Amino acid sequence: MKLLDGKIAIITGAASPRGLGKATAHLFAEHGATVAILDLDADHAAAAAADLGAGHIGLACDVTNKDDCIAAATAVVAALGRIDILVNNAGITQPLKLMDIAPENYEAVTDVSLRGTLYMSQACIPTLRAQKSGSIVNMSSVSAQRGGGIFGGPHYSAAKAGVLGLTKAMARELAPDGIRSNAICPGFIATDITAGKLTPEMKAQVLDGIPMGRAGEASDVAGCALFLASELSAYVTGSEIDVNGGSLIH
Numbered sequence: 001m002k003l004l005d006g007k008i009a010i011i012t013g014a015a016s017p018r019g020l021g022k023a024t025a026h027l028f029a030e031h032g033a034t035v036a037i038l039d040l041d042a043d044h045a046a047a048a049a050a051d052l053g054a055g056h057i058g059l060a061c062d063v064t065n066k067d068d069c070i071a072a073a074t075a076v077v078a079a080l081g082r083i084d085i086l087v088n089n090a091g092i093t094q095p096l097k098l099m100d101i102a103p104e105n106y107e108a109v110t111d112v113s114l115r116g117t118l119y120m121s122q123a124c125i126p127t128l129r130a131q132k133s134g135s136i137v138n139m140s141s142v143s144a145q146r147g148g149g150i151f152g153g154p155h156y157s158a159a160k161a162g163v164l165g166l167t168k169a170m171a172r173e174l175a176p177d178g179i180r181s182n183a184i185c186p187g188f189i190a191t192d193i194t195a196g197k198l199t200p201e202m203k204a205q206v207l208d209g210i211p212m213g214r215a216g217e218a219s220d221v222a223g224c225a226l227f228l229a230s231e232l233s234a235y236v237t238g239s240e241i242d243v244n245g246g247s248l249i250h
């Protein structure tokens with residue numbers, strides 16, 4: 001059964017080849033959606049869209065820049081006619097201790113996850129409101145719930161906790177317009193976000209704390225995003241769904 005037939009989906013930060021956004025884009029495309037991949041570099045975004053097959057588009061968009069977000073949402077509507085799904089997936093992390101977080105670290109990390117989620121949502125909401133339907137899926141993290149401990153520093157935990165609050169506030173405000181807003185809290189998923197920066201000792205320690213005994217796959221997160229994007233979750237809004245192999249059971 002195809003769950004997203006005829007739907008138009010925007011996914012931010014989806015050009016990273018082994019990333020959660022790209023895996024989500026693939027699954028959405030398999031389920032009949034047409035996907036707009038947004039990322040920092042136009043060529044990378046276009047190449048990622050081409051990987052999905054014909055009809056998908058890739059656009060340059062720095063989600064920390066409000067004008068970029070508005071231009072991208074406008075371009076998607078011009079090219080594809082509507083927006084049904086927005087996945088706010090772009091994010092960066094830094095393994096810093098509390099006292100080592102400099103102003104530029106704080107700004108870099110919170111800007112992409114938190115400001116970016118706000119700006120990209122603001123860019124799409126007028127279209128979703130006019131359609132009286134839409135699903136917004138925000139990528140938070142287990143880090144938000146347990147205060148870090150995997151890789152990101154306290155500023156990353158704070159940014160991702162902010163994403164949870166924003167998700168819930170958007171769910172309340174947008175529900176009367178038929179727009180749902182939910183968050184995914186992935187645990188440790190092997191992607192390029194930690195590539196080369198995670199020592200074997202750190203990895204062993206993380207795996208030790210996962211009852212299912214393995215790192216997550218990008219496809220594990222994509223499956224959850226598909227549920228939240230589709231009508232399977234028609235009565236689900238303001239929720240946070242854990243995809244963490246049991247590493248945080250609460």
Ligand code: NAD
Pocket residue numbers: 012013014015016017018019020021038039040061062063064089090091092093112113116139140141142185186187188189190191192193194
């Ligand atoms: P990734 O590094 O593979 O991909 C992130 C993508 O975001 C990259 O393509 C990058 O170019 C893009 N990006 C960065 N800044 C941007 C900006 N300003 N505007 C637009 N795009 C930008 O990372 P990933 O592991 O696929 O992570 C995806 C999301 O999931 C992130 O929000 C991350 O914080 C979150 N997450 C990941 C994990 C994990 O273990 N991998 C766990 C929890 C949460």
